[in-house]
Amino acid sequence: xxxxxxxxxxxxxxxxxxxxxxxxxxxxxxxxxxxxxxxxxxxxxxxxxxxxxxxxxxxxxxxxxxxxxxxxxxxxxxxxxxxxxxxxxxxxxxxxxxxxxxxxxxxxxxxxxxxxxxxxxxxxxxxxxxxxxxxxxxxxxxxxxxxxxxxxxxxxxxxxxxxxxxxxxxxxxxxxxxxxxxxxxxxxxxxxxxxxxxxxxxxxxxxxxxxxxxxxxxxxxxxxxxxxxxxxxxxxxxxxxxxxxxxxxxxxxxxxxxxxxxxxxxxxxxxxxxxxxxxxxxxxxxxxxxxxxxxxxxxxxxxxxxxxxxxxxxxxxxxxxxxxxxxxxxxxxxxxxxxxxxxxxxxxxxx
Amino acid sequence: xxxxxxxxxxxxxxxxxxxxxxxxxxxxxxxxxxxxxxxxxxxxxxxxxxxxxxxxxxxxxxxxxxxxxxxxxxxxxxxxxxxxxxxxxxxxxxxxxxxxxxxxxxxxxxxxxxxxxxxxxxxxxxxxxxxxxxxxxxxxxxxxxxxxxxxxxxxxxxxxxxxxxxxxxxxxxxxxxxxxxxxxxxxxxxxxxxxxxxxxxxxxxxxxxxxxxxxxxxxxxxxxxxxxxxxxxxxxxxxxxxxxxxxxxxxxxxxxxxxxxxxxxxxxxxxxxxxxxxxxxxxxxxxxxxxxxxxx
Numbered sequence: 001x002x003x004x005x006x007x008x009x010x011x012x013x014x015x016x017x018x019x020x021x022x023x024x025x026x027x028x029x030x031x032x033x034x035x036x037x038x039x040x041x042x043x044x045x046x047x048x049x050x051x052x053x054x055x056x057x058x059x060x061x062x063x064x065x066x067x068x069x070x071x072x073x074x075x076x077x078x079x080x081x082x083x084x085x086x087x088x089x090x091x092x093x094x095x096x097x098x099x100x101x102x103x104x105x106x107x108x109x110x111x112x113x114x115x116x117x118x119x120x121x122x123x124x125x126x127x128x129x130x131x132x133x134x135x136x137x138x139x140x141x142x143x144x145x146x147x148x149x150x151x152x153x154x155x156x157x158x159x160x161x162x163x164x165x166x167x168x169x170x171x172x173x174x175x176x177x178x179x180x181x182x183x184x185x186x187x188x189x190x191x192x193x194x195x196x197x198x199x200x201x202x203x204x205x206x207x208x209x210x211x212x213x214x215x216x217x218x219x220x221x222x223x224x225x226x227x228x229x230x231x232x233x234x235x236x237x238x239x240x241x242x243x244x245x246x247x248x249x250x251x252x253x254x255x256x257x258x259x260x261x262x263x264x265x266x267x268x269x270x271x272x273x274x275x276x277x278x279x280x281x282x283x284x285x286x287x288x289x290x291x292x293x294x295x296x297x298x299x300x301x302x303x304x305x306x307x308x309x310x311x312x313x314x315x316x317x318x319x320x321x322x323x324x325x326x327x328x329x330x331x332x333x334x335x336x337x338x339x340x341x342x343x344x345x346x347x348x349x350x351x
Numbered sequence: 352x353x354x355x356x357x358x359x360x361x362x363x364x365x366x367x368x369x370x371x372x373x374x375x376x377x378x379x380x381x382x383x384x385x386x387x388x389x390x391x392x393x394x395x396x397x398x399x400x401x402x403x404x405x406x407x408x409x410x411x412x413x414x415x416x417x418x419x420x421x422x423x424x425x426x427x428x429x430x431x432x433x434x435x436x437x438x439x440x441x442x443x444x445x446x447x448x449x450x451x452x453x454x455x456x457x458x459x460x461x462x463x464x465x466x467x468x469x470x471x472x473x474x475x476x477x478x479x480x481x482x483x484x485x486x487x488x489x490x491x492x493x494x495x496x497x498x499x500x501x502x503x504x505x506x507x508x509x510x511x512x513x514x515x516x517x518x519x520x521x522x523x524x525x526x527x528x529x530x531x532x533x534x535x536x537x538x539x540x541x542x543x544x545x546x547x548x549x550x551x552x553x554x555x556x557x558x559x560x561x562x563x564x565x566x567x568x569x570x571x572x573x574x575x576x577x578x579x580x581x582x583x584x585x586x587x588x589x590x591x592x593x594x595x596x597x598x599x600x601x602x603x604x605x606x607x608x609x610x611x612x613x614x615x616x617x618x619x620x621x622x623x624x625x626x627x628x629x630x631x632x633x634x635x636x637x638x639x640x641x642x643x644x645x646x647x
């Protein structure tokens with residue numbers, strides 16, 4: 001009886017031992033398959049986009065970038081045009097010009113506002129506050145990063161936008177000097193949905209990304225160079241400008257470009273706050289406009305009514321343009337980080 | 352007059368004070384809107400909130416949130432399994448198996464670039480691909496499976512990154528100790544390396560869940576845009592209701608009851624995100640204590 005139990009235990013032991021020996025191979029094999037999946041998904045997504053967008057690219061031509069407006073044409077008509085072998089509803093005409101400009105304008109505004117505020121806040125959090133103050137504040141900013149974008153949109157369109165249009169925009173619009181660049185801020189103050197409100201909402205959405213990264217970078221700067229600067233009689237602004245910021249420059253650029261990428265690709269909040277125009281750019285900073293991402297999500301319903309499928313194909317072309325811009329921004333960030341890490345390393349920096 | 356002892360000293364003092372004020376002002380310019388945003392959502396929702404909202408499904412353009420809450424949790428559960436499994440394994444590969452090549456270059460750089468590019472890929476474009484390839488192409492229609500796959504593709508790079516970081520922070524001494532004790536490599540990986548990195552991995556998972564639960568645009572293309580559809584456990588051919596669409600789709604409807612439902616959905620979303628983030632924070636804090644106790 002006893003011997004039998006012992007033998008069973010030995011067998012069980014041998015099985016677990018055997019499994020432990022081959023376990024490493026299982027982990028490695030599974031990991032190798034899993035790591036290929038993002039690459040496969042990326043290739044799949046790009047392939048689908050290109051295939052779907054091909055008819056639209058052929059018909060819309062280069063003029064797609066300069067034209068503006070979405071005209072589905074007579075999608076219920078029985079006769080369709082055939083352009084270069086592609087079935088297109090009579091009178092259909094598409095252009096992405098205003099959408100591309102709107103995308104770039106709104107995300108540029110977001111970054112211009114978010115970057116200095118984020119760096120300033122990161123300085124306040126790391127250099128000026130005891131941990132028991134900065135930690136809860138830091139958690140608050142992390143919470144901001146987790147708030148769903150649809151809630152940013154809801155707040156932007158129901159609360160922030162109307163408030164700004166009533167109390168802030170008219171003052172700016174009436175007092176801006178009529179000189180180039182600044183005259184963009186003159187004119188009708190609008191009702192709250194539009195370019196500047198969208199830029200502000202986007203800025204708030206990317207602030208957590210830049211602030212959190214910058215804060216972590218600042219806390220990694222070793223104290224000795226900073227103390228050395230202070231010992232030389234530098235003020236804290238001079239230490240910040242000549243020691244801390246150069247030390248972490250590439251990281252901040254990387255985080256900023258990540259934020260820019262998020263602003264370019266942000267969809268639902270922009271769809272709610274921008275006014276979602278398809279055909280025209282904002283006449284001034286307070287005017288309504290549209291972006292690539294918002295157009296893709298708002299136009300799906302009407303695009304599906306086009307029996308030839310040309311409208312859905314055009315949406316794919318919008319998606320392709322948006323993807324190319326986002327990926328280019330992303331890769332540029334990698335390049336910048338690499339180059340500045342090589343050239344801009346301050347003396348004494350650990351390799 | 353000591354501040355004017357050196358040329359430019361007055362200007363320096365002025366700039367420094369400006370800098371200090373500027374940093375606090377920046378912090379205020381972030382905190383102000385954050386409080387305003389969160390308070391705005393809570394204040395809009397609370398006056399019309401009743402607990403019955405949580406237990407009744409959406410009917411037509413009003414009713415409750417029960418089906419949307421279950422739908423959102425179902426979406427998150429699928430993402431946890433699918434993206435969690437794949438993302439952790441991908442991070443494991445990048446941290447443990449992609450060894451440096453002989454020429455000194457890090458291997459796996461193509462895979463890492465692919466992961467980075469995918470994480471910067473606009474979610475709406477992924478949603479569109481899901482719509483064309485899965486919803487229409489494979490005739491799944493708006494469905495749970497299509498939404499799971501697209502959401503997972505979105506967050507896998509994120510989970511892989513946080514897993515890789517967590518694994519890289521495991522002290523070399525732990526691995527060496529395991530090897531010195533004669534543990535088989537795979538067993539050591541599971542029992543020592545992964546166990547030590549677990550808190551970092553779990554934190555990444557929780558944040559990825561928060562992202563998945565708060566996503567809207569790609570879901571409109573894959574899970575559908577039908578708020579009052581019942582929750583179905585079938586993987587295909589049944590649209591999934593979810594909270595973010597209630598916010599997006601209902602705040603513009605004519606009836607006040609619809610607006611209140613949208614605000615309630617916003618409140619539930621904020622609570623959901625808060626729970627996930629606090630959980631992540633607790634995991635981090637707990638392990639920090641743990642590791643200090645070990646070292647001390």
